[in-house]
Amino acid sequence: METAVFIVCAAIVLAGALGVVLARNPVHAALSLVGTLFGMAVLFLNLEAHFLAAVQIIVYAGAIVVLFLFVIMLLGVDRLEDLSVEPITGQRTLAILAGVGTFVLAVAFLLGSGIGPSDPGPKILTLDITDQSTYSNLRQIADFLFTDYVYAFEATAALLTISVVGAVVMSRRMACSDEAQESAGDD
Numbered sequence: 001m002e003t004a005v006f007i008v009c010a011a012i013v014l015a016g017a018l019g020v021v022l023a024r025n026p027v028h029a030a031l032s033l034v035g036t037l038f039g040m041a042v043l044f045l046n047l048e049a050h051f052l053a054a055v056q057i058i059v060y061a062g063a064i065v066v067l068f069l070f071v072i073m074l075l076g077v078d079r080l081e082d083l084s085v086e087p088i089t090g091q092r093t094l095a096i097l098a099g100v101g102t103f104v105l106a107v108a109f110l111l112g113s114g115i116g117p118s119d120p121g122p123k124i125l126t127l128d129i130t131d132q133s134t135y136s137n138l139r140q141i142a143d144f145l146f147t148d149y150v151y152a153f154e155a156t157a158a159l160l161t162i163s164v165v166g167a168v169v170m171s172r173r174m175a176c177s178d179e180a181q182e183s184a185g186d187d
Helices: 002-022 026-046 050-075 091-113 137-148 150-186
Strands: none
Touching: 002 026, 026 050, 050 137, 137 150
């Protein structure tokens, strides 16, 4: 059963990822991203990582994609543009070089770290949990988040709030300046 769930969700994730990359309309790309994120959430559930699945749906599929759609609609990039004209000369070449460089660095890291098919066994990357019924992975994450990393957590919350307020203020200023230009053009 787990293999069937994995195969179906992997197909959904791959189809959604291709939709994000190949869609001409940015709104369709964002909706394909939602499909990809939901597929990843089910894969996390299949691995019994319930917290990651919840974060995947609530934070990414819920908040981040809505923010993407807000920006797409605010900037009006859902209109078709001429793709043959490059706004920055050589950007495609630089993007290809950056992608190849990132791939080479990832392969070099994997080969140098000893992680891979020749690895004799799994490495333990988390703390030992003595009693699974009383100390779940969610509790372990909460303990770290609200004790050792509470200041970073609060700073992140403050930065996200400030960025949302800044985006709203900037969009209102842009809307007001557009209205002023339109009224000046009518005179």
